[in-house]
Amino acid sequence: MNVQLGGSSSNMEPIADKKKAIFISTMELVRDKGFHGTPMSMVAKHAGVAAGTIYHYFESKEQLITELFDYAQQQVIAVVEQETCAAIPFKDCFFNLWGGLYTFYQNNQNLLRFFEQFVNSPYSSTRPPFEEDKFYTLLFAFFERGIREGELKEVSPKILATLTHSSILTIAKMTASGRLHFDKKELQQIQQLLWDGIALGR
Amino acid sequence: MNVQLGGSSSNMEPIADKKKAIFISTMELVRDKGFHGTPMSMVAKHAGVAAGTIYHYFESKEQLITELFDYAQQQVIAVVEQETCAAIPFKDCFFNLWGGLYTFYQNNQNLLRFFEQFVNSPYSSTRPPFEEDKFYTLLFAFFERGIREGELKEVSPKILATLTHSSILTIAKMTASGRLHFDKKELQQIQQLLWDGIALGR
DNA sequence: GCCAACCGAATGAACGTTCAATTGGGAGGG
DNA sequence: CCCTCCCAATTGAACGTTCATTCGGTTGGC
Missing domain, CATH: 1.10.357.10 (Tetracycline Repressor, domain 2)
Structure with missing residues (x-):
């Protein structure tokens, strides 16, 4: 938990693959379909992840969007x-x-x-x-x-x-x-x- | 049906009170709560209209928004x-x-x-x-x-x-x-x- | 009595979220 | 080197809710 993103400046910890995949999928889906048009299930499928996994990294859809x-x-x-x-x-x-x-x-x-x-x-x-x-x-x-x-x-x-x-x-x-x-x-x-x-x- | 809005330029037909109320309610609710945050039921209540009535004037939520x-x-x-x-x-x-x-x-x-x-x-x-x-x-x-x-x-x-x-x-x-x-x-x-x-x- | 306008409970689908179950890798003892 | 235990990571079916939409019925003006 509490993993860092990318090769960030101050922190070279290994990347949270899944978390990053969720971010990217969300961004691409929201671009095409808007907030309401992108259910969590679709984010999950697009990121190659189970629905429940998203909730391992984010408290809620709102938190995912905000982060x-x-x-x-x-x-x-x-x-x-x-x-x-x-x-x-x-x-x-x-x-x-x-x-x-x-x-x-x-x-x-x-x-x-x-x-x-x-x-x-x-x-x-x-x-x-x-x-x-x-x-x-x-x-x-x-x-x-x-x-x-x-x-x-x-x-x-x-x-x-x-x-x-x-x-x-x-x-x-x-x-x-x-x-x-x-x-x-x-x-x-x-x-x-x-x-x-x-x-x-x- | 097919009623005009307001004291429109080319057409002085009587106003569709309900239709205008639906428009205004939708705009106010969307301002505060966004598209997904404003259910049709809320638009109806706010406009002083039954849910079904909206569908007398608009085919769908999407059409309402577009119009x-x-x-x-x-x-x-x-x-x-x-x-x-x-x-x-x-x-x-x-x-x-x-x-x-x-x-x-x-x-x-x-x-x-x-x-x-x-x-x-x-x-x-x-x-x-x-x-x-x-x-x-x-x-x-x-x-x-x-x-x-x-x-x-x-x-x-x-x-x-x-x-x-x-x-x-x-x-x-x-x-x-x-x-x-x-x-x-x-x-x-x-x-x-x-x-x-x-x-x-x- | 006719028809458009209007009502609002009912319907069914979609969605966010939960959770019991499974996996897998690493720490530690033998 | 192997076995065991542990826990974080992961899964996806299931749950309960919410919502757009429908429809059978009521109203009211003409």
């Missing part, structure tokens, strides 16, 4: 931590962050879809408040740096962070759903528009 | 049509549209929440494709006007429309969920940032 969300969020946080490097000029860093997050969401559409379903569902109302949300704390700090270095307009970081992340998420969702497509040039234009909006013109 | 989405979307479309007035200078029109849509979502948080749950659920995959989506068609046309009049950068209207709407939705959702608050001055700053990004500097 999966935390797992997903940590992956996103890792991307932000990797791209917001203080050694690189802020402007480059901004474009890296936008591109890095976008690429991550593109390569993990299961996760993106699960994420969006979760935050718009009643599950998310049981989440910790905003101030303790590491993802937004990181983003806020990044944009504060931009203001401090005189690269950005003097606007609340929460505005800058929210606008930036919403643009990434929306474009990624549009592409993932197949409703709209954006080619490389258009993606660069989007980043540039955003930058033109938030940067101090000089 | 409710169409109903909701028409209300949003009405706001866009009202604010995108060709007689007003484009820039003013842009700020009107942003503010109008934002205010609408603020005043109709049930609808906003329902909307977001719907588009991220498997229900929405059965929706008509993008080109037939009146909402986006209207938005695209509006931004095309801006380009034609030399007010906006020469970028695909789909980019401008997507960025603008995503900013409105995200800010409204943040406020509605209570996770972040934006005061009047901040809302103006957001609109201005967006405009600075997409407008042709002169």
Whole structure:
């Protein structure tokens, strides 16, 4: 019990194969069929596991979903931590962050879809408040740096962070759903528009 | 049967009281409890109607949800049509549209929440494709006007429309969920940032 | 008296969860 | 090296509940 996931940073314990399989199956099934559309029995079959086994690792379906969300969020946080490097000029860093997050969401559409379903569902109302949300704390700090270095307009970081992340998420969702497509040039234009909006013109 | 809703534009038939009550109850319950959390029996009780009555108006729960989405979307479309007035200078029109849509979502948080749950659920995959989506068609046309009049950068209207709407939705959702608050001055700053990004500097 | 609107108990399927039973690997004594 | 005991891991049939949907019957306006 209490096993760690993947080759996690601080802990190289062997992986909980079954637990990870349950996570992945849940994410894929939720992507296609939604929360109500994925019974535990189906998660079990898809993960190659008996129904009862899931309850060895998770107290309930709700707990499984909640833990999966935390797992997903940590992956996103890792991307932000990797791209917001203080050694690189802020402007480059901004474009890296936008591109890095976008690429991550593109390569993990299961996760993106699960994420969006979760935050718009009643599950998310049981989440910790905003101030303790590491993802937004990181983003806020990044944009504060931009203001401090005189690269950005003097606007609340929460505005800058929210606008930036919403643009990434929306474009990624549009592409993932197949409703709209954006080619490389258009993606660069989007980043540039955003930058033109938030940067101090000089 | 086949009754119209509200004091609808082209049709002034008497309202289907029960049908409207079912719509409103569904929206409120889905906001609080999500799709799976709102059984038909609860919708019935909340609407002051017998369970069987719902099936007099709707074939199934899925159909109820789908029709409710169409109903909701028409209300949003009405706001866009009202604010995108060709007689007003484009820039003013842009700020009107942003503010109008934002205010609408603020005043109709049930609808906003329902909307977001719907588009991220498997229900929405059965929706008509993008080109037939009146909402986006209207938005695209509006931004095309801006380009034609030399007010906006020469970028695909789909980019401008997507960025603008995503900013409105995200800010409204943040406020509605209570996770972040934006005061009047901040809302103006957001609109201005967006405009600075997409407008042709002169 | 006719028909649409409406009711709500009944139905049957689906689902989350439980639990008695089984497996398998490792610790320890001989 | 082998046997034994133990317990965590695992199984899947069974349980009880919940829910969408049905349907036979009632109402009320025309």
